[in-house]
Amino acid sequence: MPFGNTHNEMKMKYASEQEYPDLTKHNNHMAKILTPAMYERLRSKQTPSGFTLDDVIQTGIDNPGHPFIMTVGCVAGDEETYEVFKELLDPVIEDRHGGYKPSDKHKTDINAANLKGGDDLDPNYVLSSRVRTGRSVRGFCLPPHCSRGERRAVETLSIEALASLSGDLNGKYYALKNMTDAEQQQLIDDHFLFDKPVSPLLLASGMGRDWPDARGIWHNDNKTFLVWVNEEDHLRVISMQKGGNMKEVFNRFCTGLTKIETLFKERNHAFMWNEHLGYVLTCPSNLGTGLRAGVHVKLPNMSKNAKFEDVLKKLRLQKRGTGGVDTAAVGGVFDISNADRLGFSEVELVQMVVDGVKLLVDMEKRLEKGQSIDEIMPAQK
Amino acid sequence: MASSFSRILSSKQRIGILSLVGGSVTAGYLLQREHVSAGLPVRRSYPASAEYPDLRKHNNCMASHLTPAIYAKLCDKATPNGYTLDMAIQTGVDNPGHPFIKTVGMVAGDEESYEVFSDLLDPVIRERHNGYDPHTMKHPTDLDASKIHSGNFDSRYVLSSRVRTGRSIRGLSLPPACTRAERREVERVVVDALAGLKDDLAGKYYSLTQMTDSDQQQLIDDHFLFDKPVSPLLTCAGMARDWPDARGIWHNNEKTFLVWVNEEDHTRVISMEKGGNMKRVFERFCKGLKEVERLIQERGWEFMWNEKLGYVLTCPSNLGTGLRAGVHVKLPLMSKDPRLNKILDNLRLQKRGTGGVDTAAVGGVFDISNLDRLGLSEVHLVQTVVDGVNYLIECEKRLEKGQDIKVPPPLKQFK
Numbered sequence: 001m002p003f004g005n006t007h008n009e010m011k012m013k014y015a016s017e018q019e020y021p022d023l024t025k026h027n028n029h030m031a032k033i034l035t036p037a038m039y040e041r042l043r044s045k046q047t048p049s050g051f052t053l054d055d056v057i058q059t060g061i062d063n064p065g066h067p068f069i070m071t072v073g074c075v076a077g078d079e080e081t082y083e084v085f086k087e088l089l090d091p092v093i094e095d096r097h098g099g100y101k102p103s104d105k106h107k108t109d110i111n112a113a114n115l116k117g118g119d120d121l122d123p124n125y126v127l128s129s130r131v132r133t134g135r136s137v138r139g140f141c142l143p144p145h146c147s148r149g150e151r152r153a154v155e156t157l158s159i160e161a162l163a164s165l166s167g168d169l170n171g172k173y174y175a176l177k178n179m180t181d182a183e184q185q186q187l188i189d190d191h192f193l194f195d196k197p198v199s200p201l202l203l204a205s206g207m208g209r210d211w212p213d214a215r216g217i218w219h220n221d222n223k224t225f226l227v228w229v230n231e232e233d234h235l236r237v238i239s240m241q242k243g244g245n246m247k248e249v250f251n252r253f254c255t256g257l258t259k260i261e262t263l264f265k266e267r268n269h270a271f272m273w274n275e276h277l278g279y280v281l282t283c284p285s286n287l288g289t290g291l292r293a294g295v296h297v298k299l300p301n302m303s304k305n306a307k308f309e310d311v312l313k314k315l316r317l318q319k320r321g322t323g324g325v326d327t328a329a330v331g332g333v334f335d336i337s338n339a340d341r342l343g344f345s346e347v348e349l350v351q352m353v354v355d356g357v358k359l360l361v362d363m364e365k366r367l368e369k370g371q372s373i374d375e376i377m378p379a380q381k
Numbered sequence: 382m383a384s385s386f387s388r389i390l391s392s393k394q395r396i397g398i399l400s401l402v403g404g405s406v407t408a409g410y411l412l413q414r415e416h417v418s419a420g421l422p423v424r425r426s427y428p429a430s431a432e433y434p435d436l437r438k439h440n441n442c443m444a445s446h447l448t449p450a451i452y453a454k455l456c457d458k459a460t461p462n463g464y465t466l467d468m469a470i471q472t473g474v475d476n477p478g479h480p481f482i483k484t485v486g487m488v489a490g491d492e493e494s495y496e497v498f499s500d501l502l503d504p505v506i507r508e509r510h511n512g513y514d515p516h517t518m519k520h521p522t523d524l525d526a527s528k529i530h531s532g533n534f535d536s537r538y539v540l541s542s543r544v545r546t547g548r549s550i551r552g553l554s555l556p557p558a559c560t561r562a563e564r565r566e567v568e569r570v571v572v573d574a575l576a577g578l579k580d581d582l583a584g585k586y587y588s589l590t591q592m593t594d595s596d597q598q599q600l601i602d603d604h605f606l607f608d609k610p611v612s613p614l615l616t617c618a619g620m621a622r623d624w625p626d627a628r629g630i631w632h633n634n635e636k637t638f639l640v641w642v643n644e645e646d647h648t649r650v651i652s653m654e655k656g657g658n659m660k661r662v663f664e665r666f667c668k669g670l671k672e673v674e675r676l677i678q679e680r681g682w683e684f685m686w687n688e689k690l691g692y693v694l695t696c697p698s699n700l701g702t703g704l705r706a707g708v709h710v711k712l713p714l715m716s717k718d719p720r721l722n723k724i725l726d727n728l729r730l731q732k733r734g735t736g737g738v739d740t741a742a743v744g745g746v747f748d749i750s751n752l753d754r755l756g757l758s759e760v761h762l763v764q765t766v767v768d769g770v771n772y773l774i775e776c777e778k779r780l781e782k783g784q785d786i787k788v789p790p791p792l793k794q795f796k
Contacts, residue, residue, distance in 0.1 A: 149426070
């Protein structure tokens with residue numbers, strides 16, 4: 001319920017041109033697609049929970065974007081947003097996800113046995129491996145729109161479900177608002193603690209409301225499996241460990257996710273999913289798998305090579321600094337992960353990361369020895 | 382296009398006229414309108430107790446007065462424009478406050494908010510405005526600057542003088558709730574009216590969306606330019622949406638009269654000049670305000686005002702006069718005197734640093750202004766500042782000569 005637009009039927013009294021936002025200085029997917037005519041057709045609609053077009057696009061209006069980075073510029077307030085506002089969101093999805101069409105079907109595959117290799121990435125180069133995704137609980141509104149009651153209900157359900165995990169997934173929940181100083185420090189030291197979003201991209205869509213009410217972090221005793229509750233999505237699920245055994249990370253990821261999904265279903269709550277969009281999340285950029293599988297890898301020579309960007313593009317990988325999105329690489333160590341989310345299955349995306357990182361490390365080793373990398377340049381995936 | 386606005390306006394004008402006639406009649410009319418309109422929340426799957434915010438770590442006026450019972454009573458209500466309680470209190474929920482500074486913790490989305498949510502706003506207003514009770518008391522408005530006496534300060538001490546207030550355009554939602562069309566209409570109405578100002582008030586409007594780089598630099602150098610709010614108190618209330626659409630700055634050619642459009646309020650009106658001639662600053666302030674009011678009335682608009690709350694603004698702390706009259710004054714010896722805060726308290730004044738609210742005094746130069754906003758007229762508040770600053774300057778002079786100073790008795794408030 002951002003800021004006065006929801007439930008505000010009064011604005012229908014004004015002509016569409018009077019309400020149409022000024023997007024002349026904007027560079028995001030929403031601004032490229034939302035014409036005045038489209039605005040006029042969609043502005044009278046709302047989802048059953050009352051999410052309106054202006055709610056969808058507010059973040060894109062308030063954040064014109066960057067000349068080089070193309071942000072999405074819209075969010076969903078509930079599962080139905082993707083249906084009610086498909087006229088806007090289908091082209092946004094197509095643009096963002098490499099031509100994914102409204103008629104396309106998305107394949108879900110979280111059977112870790114289907115991953116080939118991935119257990120032998122050279123730990124002299126690959127410092128850590130991590131897989132993350134998000135899940136939304138069907139029947140509740142998403143973070144931009146949920147009321148306090150809904151957000152608390154998501155938290156209660158999540159705590160209950162996660163408490164049933166056992167074995168190497170046995171763990172504990174830490175509510176942000178009840179955390180002791182000692183617990184907080186430990187979670188910071190473990191690099192687990194998330195804080196109130198500061199990015200205007202998130203704040204402008206209303207995801208920071210009522211912080212820290214009903215937000216928390218669950219992790220297993222081994223500190224290799226982690227769930228964030230009510231940050232940018234209902235749930236963010238993370239599997240991680242030091243070193244290059246991506247296969248083990250992905251195994252745990254799939255096992256944990258499947259168990260959690262079962263536990264939610266036992267309580268009569270499925271995850272939001274459909275065969276066109278896969279897993280439904282708050283940001284259209286995370287649809288499909290919502291999966292980012294990545295490593296922290298030392299590539300000092302590769303990163304100075306003129307072909308680095310091209311190799312990444314061909315491998316369908318992206319680079320970030322080790323602080324995550326919007327940070328710079330330090331000491332030649334990069335975060336390398338899959339660029340895609342939708343239109344490829346989980347197994348396919350992790351396979352691309354495993355194969356691609358293996359090749360990048362090979363290239364790094366060649367460059368160290370002064371050898372050329374031309375013969376092992378990959379084809380476009 | 383124009384017809385839809387005049388249709389809305391005519392019903393608001395009716396409320397305006399009724400407000401002038403009598404508070405309770407207006408309340409009745411507004412409550413009637415509340416049932417008539419759309420804007421009731423379409424989803425409420427959870428009982429009020431599940432939605433009630435966790436305010437245990439909070440220290441703001443809203444948190445002090447929003448009991449579960451009041452929340453339950455008001456949570457399904459909406460103003461005719463669809464503004465709800467959750468929207469009004471969001472800023473107070475998101476900003477728990479400071480142990481020493483008590484913020485208000487809620488805003489109004491429109492004029493009717495003060496009526497529809499009066500069960501919460503009345504106690505908040507009473508706390509913030511020293512016991513002023515909108516049910517039983519009336520707010521006096523007085524913009525006759527000729528009544529000010531002794532308003533020309535010793536300019537060896539007073540470096541500059543300034544008076545500011547805000548005004549809202551009746552019939553259009555306030556910055557937390559307004560749609561883009563409404564905000565643009567506020568801009569159009571105000572800029573249109575300001576274009577009619579003449580002589581020493583003649584000036585020019587600079588729209589934030591179309592400002593040239595050199596205009597921008599000049600406005601920064603003049604200390605006129607306001608930027609997108611960064612304070613979470615404001616952004617959490619939704620006032621920064623669609624920035625910088627329909628925002629701008631108008632000032633007269635002499636740079637002594639300034640109007641901000643669509644920042645925290647529909648308009649903020651500022652009169653200022655270097656030196657200590659507070660009387661002249663206030664004269665220009667009153668003249669400019671009355672002229673602008675006349676110009677918008679010619680076009681069928683009016684300011685939000687009623688006799689219980691005076692001028693209606695976004696933040697309950699600015700109700701009544703919305704007036705802050707202040708000076709930048711050099712008081713290096715007073716600044717070291719431990720009795721300063723008590724003296725200011727008794728004179729109904731507050732001190733700030735010269736950067737404005739939340740800044741520190743530099744070189745013994747303070748921003749001294751009135752504490753009160755509601756329940757006392759503009760003339761009364763400006764005279765209070767005049768008397769108080771004169772007293773402080775006298776104290777400074779006495780300290781310079783090695784003489785002692787006295788803490789004055791506390792000023793009587795309205796009662």
